Amino acid sequence: xxxxxxxxxxxxxxxxxxxxxRSVLVWGAAGAGVAVSAPFLAxxxxxxxxxxxxxxxxxxxxPTGVLTVASQEPDTLDPTLSAAGVGLMVVGxxxxxxxxxxxGQTSDVEPVLAESFESSPDSREWTFRIKTGIAFHDDxxxxxxxxxxxxxxxxxxxxxxxxxxxxxxxxxxxxxxFKITSDTPMPDLARSATLISIISPKLLAGGAQAVKRQPxxxxxxxxxxxxxxxxxxxxxxxxxxxxxxxxxxxxxxxIPDPSAQVAALRAGNIDLxxxxxxxxxxxxxxxxxFSVAENPAWTTTNVVxxxxxxPSSDVRIRQAFAHAIDKDAIIKSVxxxxxxxxxxxxxxxxxxxxxxxxxxxxxxxxxxxxIIETGLPTPVDLEIVWAPQLGxxxxxxxxxxxxxxxxxxxxxxxxxxxxxxxxxxxxxPNSKKTYxxxxxxxxxxxxxxxxxxxxxxxxxxxxTAIDGVCNQILLTPxxxxxxxxxxxxQDLISTQLPVVSVYTPPVISTYKxxxxxxxxxxxxxxxxxxxxLA
Amino acid sequence: xxxxxxxxxxxxxxxxxxxxxxxxxxxxNVIGSPADVIGGAFMPPDQRQxxxxxxxxxxxxxxxxxxxxxxxxHGDFGISYRTNDSAIAQVMTALPNTLVLVVSSLLIALALxxxxxxxxxxxxxxxxxxxxxRTIGVLQGMPEFWLSLMLILVFSVQxxxxxxxxxxxxxxxILPAVALALPMIPTLFRLFRGQLLDVMGRDFVEAxxxxxxxxxxxxxxxxxxxxxxxxxxxxxxxxxxxxxGALITxxxxxxxGIGNLAFSAVQARDFAVVQAIIIVIxxxxxxxxxxxxxxxxxxxxxxxxxS
Numbered sequence: 083x084x085x086x087x088x089x090x091x092x093x094x095x096x097x098x099x100x101x102x103x104r105s106v107l108v109w110g111a112a113g114a115g116v117a118v119s120a121p122f123l124a125x126x127x128x129x130x131x132x133x134x135x136x137x138x139x140x141x142x143x144x145p146t147g148v149l150t151v152a153s154q155e156p157d158t159l160d161p162t163l164s165a166a167g168v169g170l171m172v173v174g175x176x177x178x179x180x181x182x183x184x185x186g187q188t189s190d191v192e193p194v195l196a197e198s199f200e201s202s203p204d205s206r207e208w209t210f211r212i213k214t215g216i217a218f219h220d221d222x223x224x225x226x227x228x229x230x231x232x233x234x235x236x237x238x239x240x241x242x243x244x245x246x247x248x249x250x251x252x253x254x255x256x257x258x259x260f261k262i263t264s265d266t267p268m269p270d271l272a273r274s275a276t277l278i279s280i281i282s283p284k285l286l287a288g289g290a291q292a293v294k295r296q297p298x299x300x301x302x303x304x305x306x307x308x309x310x311x312x313x314x315x316x317x318x319x320x321x322x323x324x325x326x327x328x329x330x331x332x333x334x335x336x337i338p339d340p341s342a343q344v345a346a347l348r349a350g351n352i353d354l355x356x357x358x359x360x361x362x363x364x365x366x367x368x369x370x371x372f373s374v375a376e377n378p379a380w381t382t383t384n385v386v387x388x389x390x391x392x393p394s395s396d397v398r399i400r401q402a403f404a405h406a407i408d409k410d411a412i413i414k415s416v417x418x419x420x421x422x423x424x425x426x427x428x429x430x431x432x433x434x435x436x437x438x439x440x441x442x443x444x445x446x447x448x449x450x451x452x453i454i455e456t457g458l459p460t461p462v463d464l465e466i467v468w469a470p471q472l473g474x475x476x477x478x479x480x481x482x483x484x485x486x487x488x489x490x491x492x493x494x495x496x497x498x499x500x501x502x503x504x505x506x507x508x509x510x511p512n513s514k515k516t517y518x519x520x521x522x523x524x525x526x527x528x529x530x531x532x533x534x535x536x537x538x539x540x541x542x543x544x545x546t547a548i549d550g551v552c553n554q555i556l557l558t559p560x561x562x563x564x565x566x567x568x569x570x571x572q573d574l575i576s577t578q579l580p581v582v583s584v585y586t587p588p589v590i591s592t593y594k595x596x597x598x599x600x601x602x603x604x605x606x607x608x609x610x611x612x613x614x615l616a
Numbered sequence: 617x618x619x620x621x622x623x624x625x626x627x628x629x630x631x632x633x634x635x636x637x638x639x640x641x642x643x644x645n646v647i648g649s650p651a652d653v654i655g656g657a658f659m660p661p662d663q664r665q666x667x668x669x670x671x672x673x674x675x676x677x678x679x680x681x682x683x684x685x686x687x688x689x690h691g692d693f694g695i696s697y698r699t700n701d702s703a704i705a706q707v708m709t710a711l712p713n714t715l716v717l718v719v720s721s722l723l724i725a726l727a728l729x730x731x732x733x734x735x736x737x738x739x740x741x742x743x744x745x746x747x748x749x750r751t752i753g754v755l756q757g758m759p760e761f762w763l764s765l766m767l768i769l770v771f772s773v774q775x776x777x778x779x780x781x782x783x784x785x786x787x788x789x790i791l792p793a794v795a796l797a798l799p800m801i802p803t804l805f806r807l808f809r810g811q812l813l814d815v816m817g818r819d820f821v822e823a824x825x826x827x828x829x830x831x832x833x834x835x836x837x838x839x840x841x842x843x844x845x846x847x848x849x850x851x852x853x854x855x856x857x858x859x860x861g862a863l864i865t866x867x868x869x870x871x872x873g874i875g876n877l878a879f880s881a882v883q884a885r886d887f888a889v890v891q892a893i894i895i896v897i898x899x900x901x902x903x904x905x906x907x908x909x910x911x912x913x914x915x916x917x918x919x920x921x922x923s
Contacts, residue, residue, distance in 0.1 A: 155880035158698045244663070294700040310699060310706050310889075311880050312782070312872035337781050337870040338880060341765060346870075349772035349780045386658075469657060502649065504657040505664065520657065542658050 141328040141599065141614040145318035149597065149613060150352040152343040153334040159308060160294045161279040162239040167525075170277075171356065172314050172334050175609040177219075178279035178299030181210050181229065181260075182272055187377060187603055189433045189529030191272050195224060195280055195300065197258075205267040205559045210260045218282035219304045219319060226254035231283040233262070239290065244536055245274035245528065269559045270535065273433065273528040302327035302611030312336055328599075328614035347372070347592060353615075354593035354600070356608055360420035363590045371595055375602040376588045378422065380526040382429045383585040385466065385483065388508045389518035390544045393462045398452045399492070400579040403464070404442035405449035406490040407483065409584060416478045417585060424583040427575050433530040433560070434568035438576035449490035461493035465517035469501045472522065479521050479584070508542060523587075531555070531568060543580035625909045629902040636898035637688060640891045641681050649673040650697055650885040672697075684891075693895070694888030696881075703888035707874055707896050713783055714866070714873030718858045720789055721796035722851065728797070729804035734835055736805075737812045756802035764795040764868040781870040792869040796862055800854070808847065815839050853908060856901045 156169040161178055164170040175183065181196040193199065196210040216224040230252045237246055247266040254260055262271065282298040297305040303316035314334040318327045335352055337343045344362050346352045355362075366372045385403075387394050394400060409423035425442075428435045453462060466483065468476045480496045487494040497517055499507075504520060507513045526532065534552045539545040551571045558564040575581065591602050596616045603609070651659070651667040659667075668674045675683075687694060693704040732748060739745045771791060772780035779788050815821065816839055824834050863875030870876060874893050881889035 155884065156698065157884055291700045294698070308699060309709070309872065310696070310701075311710060311876040312870075335782060335870065336880070338876070338883075339867050339870070342768070342781055342868050342870055345765070345768045345773055346781045349768070349776060351772070351779050351781060471652070501652040501657045505652075505659065505661070508657065509661045522657065538658065541660050 139598075141326070141612075145320070145327050145330040147329050147615040148331040148333055149329040149354070149610060149615060150333045150335050151610070152337045152346060152352050152355045153314070154338055155311065155336050156308070156314065156334075158294060159297050159305075159314075160239070160290065161281070161297075162236050162293075171608050172316075173297045173299075173301075173305070174277075174279065175301065176303045176316055176332060176611065177297045177301045177305050178281065179301050180278055180280060181212075181275045183276050183609075184273075184529055184603060186601065187431075189273065189380075189431060191276060195229070196260075199272065201268075201271070201559065203559065204557070205269040205271070206264055208262045208268065208271050210262075212258050212260055214258065216300055216323060217321070218284070218300050219298045220282050220284050222282050222284045224280070224300055225257040226260040227257070228283045229260045229280055230254045231286050232280045233260075233278060235281060235286050235293075236278050245277060245532075246271075247535065267557050267559075269556065269564065270433075270528060270530045270532060273530040274532070276529070277527060303332050306331075310336075322611070326611035326613075328612065329610070332610055347594075350594070353597050354591060356589075356591045358590045358592050360418040360588070360590060363592050364418070366592045373593055373595055373597075373600075375591045375593075375600065376420075377602050378430055379587050379589040380429050380432055380529060381523050381587055382424045382427060382526075382583050383479070383521065383523050383587065384424075384427065384581040384583050385519050385521050386543050386581045387519045387579070388543050392464075392516075392518055393456075393458055394464055394518040396456050396458070397578055398456050399458070399462060399464075400582065401442065402449040402452040402490060403487060403492060403494075404579060404582045405445045405452070406486045406492065407442070407582070407584060408444040408486055410444075411486075412479065412482050413585060416475060416482055417587065420590070421585055421587045424586045425576070426572050427524070427533070427581055427583055428531060428568075428572060429526060429586045431529075432526045434565060434572075436565070436569040436572055438569075438572045440573065440576040442576075442582075446490050453491050460491040461488070462491060463493050463495070464519065465495040465497055467497045467499050467504055467507075467515075467517040467520050469504055470498060471501055476521050483521070521584075531571070534571075539575070539580050545575075545578065545580035547578060548574055548580075621909075621913060625906055629906055632902055633895070633898055637685065637891075637895055638681075640894035641684060642677075644887045644890050645677055645680065650887075652885060688895070693892040696886050696889050698884055698886055703886075703892040704896075706877060706889055707892045710872055710874045710877045711896065713871060714859055714862060714875060716789065717792055717796065717866070717871055717873055718855065718862055720793040721800070721862075722855065722858065724793055724797035725800040725804055726851065729801050729808055730840070732801070732805050733808035733812055734840070736809050737816060737839070738831060738835060740813070752802045752805055755798060758799070760795065760799050761864050761868060763798055764792070764865055767791045767795050768868070783872055792865050792871050795869070796858070796865045800858075804851075807850065811847070812839050852904055856897075856904045859900055860897050 153172060154168045156164070156172050157167075158164050158169045159173055161170055161174055164174075179194050181194060182191040182199065183194045184190070185192045193213075195213055195216065197213045199208065199210045201208045210226075210229070212224065212226050212229060218224060218228070222228065233246070233252045237250065246262075247264050247268060249266070250262060250264045250268075252260070252262055262268070268274075279299060281293060285292050285296065285298045302319050302322045304319050306315040306317045308314045313336055316332040316334075318330050318332075335346070337346060337352075340359060340362055343352070343355050343358075347355055347366075363374050363376075367374050387400055389395070394403075413419060413421055413423060426435060426438050453460060456462075464487070466480050468480050470477075477496075477498075484494040484496050495517075499517075507515045507517070508520075524533075524538075533539060534555050537552075539548055540552075548571060551567055551574060555564060555567045555571060558567055589602065591600070591608075593600055598614050598616050599612050601609070601612070649668050650673065651664045665674065673680075684694065691704075693702065693707075695701070696703050696706055699706070732752070736745050736748055768780045768791065771778040778791050779785070780791070782788055812835070816835070821834055821839065825831075859874070862871075862873060863878060865871065866873045866875035867879050874896065878890060878893045880886075881893070
């Protein structure tokens with residue numbers, strides 16, 4: 083019998099094990115595998131935060147860590163042009179600041195760059211006292227002249243929102259006083275001012291191109307870079323007057339696909355998703371490592387009737403249509419049981435919201451009775467048009483409305499058109515098209531009834547009956563009288579139904595538990611200056 | 617030297633490029649203007665017109681085309697209305713990322729396809745070979761977007777070993793490259809396997825076996841060498857398809873390449889960028905085809921002599 087040595091089993095080691103060729107090869111391969119994969123795994127960047135726990139409940143003394151937020155591609159970094167809101171969400175309250183901002187989650191305003199503000203009794207003149215000791219990121223000092231330059235720039239750009247009446251004049255009689263005057267009363271100016279970013283005058287001197295390329299404001303973050311289809315990077319403004327910023331870098335990772343955003347959050351590669359779809363947010367509610375914040379948005383989903391001829395010109399047909407809508411069923415089937423049914427053109431939380439005196443509960447019997455009253459032959463033919471750019475939910479809403487309308491004797495045909503074509507048909511009085519209404523969202527950017535100044539209902543729905551009360555609302559400053567007039571306007575809308583309100587969506591944000599002090603505002607722009615990482 | 621062949625191919629390439637410029641301009645401009653995205657359907661016409669004028673979309677289509685074409689000839693592909701940067705500069709920034717992804721995925725697909733083809737040929741008609749071919753058949757039926765999401769779910773979300781988006785480190789390349797490579801494998805596998813089987817049935821291979829060379833040497837050193845030439849030509853042409861076809865993968869992984877850039881530019885109606893991307897892809901196709909034609913010119917004496 084051969085000894086272990088003769089069998090090639092090797093000698094005993096200090097560990098007490100015999101070394102054989104086989105064991106050396108096996109352990110050597112295992113060791114090599116670990117050695118090869120270690121740098122590979124070390125190179126793996128999981129993104130997000132490897133932040134040190136600083137004691138969680140208090141912000142750090144100095145900006146620390148990187149906050150990564152999922153974002154769609156910004157429509158533009160020029161705050162005067164950003165309509166889709168993504169650009170505004172990125173730079174609006176992070177790089178830029180306005181004279182005023184919304185207080186918490188309300189439509190009340192508080193000063194930011196203004197120390198104080200007041201208006202004349204007729205709201206034709208507004209005076210802002212500008213804070214001292216503040217500089218833009220390029221060290222240009224903030225003063226009334228800089229504010230005036232920003233307002234003039236805003237007015238010179240053909241932006242999507244007319245927040246300032248035509249003929250508005252701006253004046254800076256001294257470095258700390260900025261005045262806005264107009265022949266037309268401007269009772270909503272304070273709320274509109276929250277959306278007008280104050281841009282460095284040195285940047286404005288470079289023109290619109292410079293504003294798009296290198297946003298420069300007074301905000302808690304400085305703009306670093308924007309790589310299209312990749313990311314926007316902002317850096318903490320170390321000279322910011324506070325509170326914050328508490329993160330060293332704010333990165334907007336451009337992830338266009340919502341599923342990819344969700345996967346990135348689950349994988350820990352990003353920290354926060356703002357404006358998440360309800361279906362995507364649902365699984366996170368039960369996960370301990372994540373928080374889900376939800377607020378009603380300042381948005382209503384409506385169906386606007388814009389054709390002044392045809393069956394829908396009869397108010398009873400529109401009322402019948404409103405009674406035919408089972409809003410709870412729509413919320414369940416189309417909106418995944420999130421959000422609330424809407425009974426008013428204005429959403430709750432916006433200045434002047436009031437529950438209208440006339441409502442339209444789901445009542446097919448009443449709907450059918452109204453149609454019979456009109457004497458029109460049934461089914462009544464109506465056509466609703468939607469644009470693919472608005473998303474598949476709008477299609478599903480239209481189909482649901484069509485099915486519900488059918489039950490009461492309205493044949494609601496669903497048609498798809500491009501946005502530009504719909505726009506042409508709405509505003510062309512000689513249009514040959516047959517559609518009468520369109521679904522869409524109305525977002526109340528200014529937290530107030532800006533449909534008064536934009537004349538949305540008059541222009542789009544041809545609803546001139548509201549001219550009288552709107553003109554009075556325009557002349558009345560905020561207060562009990564104005565609220566009464568706004569109640570009247572909403573009552574008029576609800577009885578005449580140029581728009582049928584269906585739904586108020588929520589705005590949902592989901593984020594890692596390590597993200598602290600995140601406040602979810604109902605408006606457009608999201609602030610990250612006071613957010614910190616545990 | 618057959619100069620007529622060369623100039624003919626060059627001329628064809630220019631015609632293709634002109635067609636690409638024209639068609640891309642017309643198609644992108646008839647779908648609407650950036651004002652549609654910015655203003656929506658309910659923007660009053662006067663505001664829409666002012667916005668279009670500001671963005672340079674108020675002129676008639678033909679005069680915009682003439683202006684655009686004149687710019688192309690001088691190397692000016694227009695400006696992105698979103699960032700105010702040169703459209704071609706944005707595309708050139710994104711293009712290397714797409715090339716990295718595409719070349720990596722091609723290498724992965726080639727390595728796997730060649731290896732599996734060799735295995736299949738060496739064990740042909742065995743149980744293992746049949747199972748392999750069935751598995752590859754299943755792989756062919758898997759949509760690219762589904763594969764991408766499954767890879768993210770397993771390796772990023774569950775195992776947390778690889779990032780799910782962006783291009784921030786070398787490890788970011790792994791999942792998108794694999795997602796792009798896997799659907800290519802069935803086609804390449806069948807190509808290599810078929811060609812290898814054809815080569816392995818030839819007389820010179822029998823002669824090598826008769827001389828006592830092992831099967832491994834016959835396959836790897838002689839069989840593979842004979843199929844790599846035609847395969848290289850096909851793969852080079854596949855590269856053009858991949859550059860255009862990586863869009864879905866790039867969007868899902870937020871890979872900062874031209875596919876992702878095209879997706880966001882189309883959504884925002886950033887026509888200058890969309891057109892620049894189409895032209896760059898067309899140029900790639902034309903150059904790759906030209907390269908393949910030149911390879912034929914060099915390798916085939918009949919073409920070289922012009923007979």
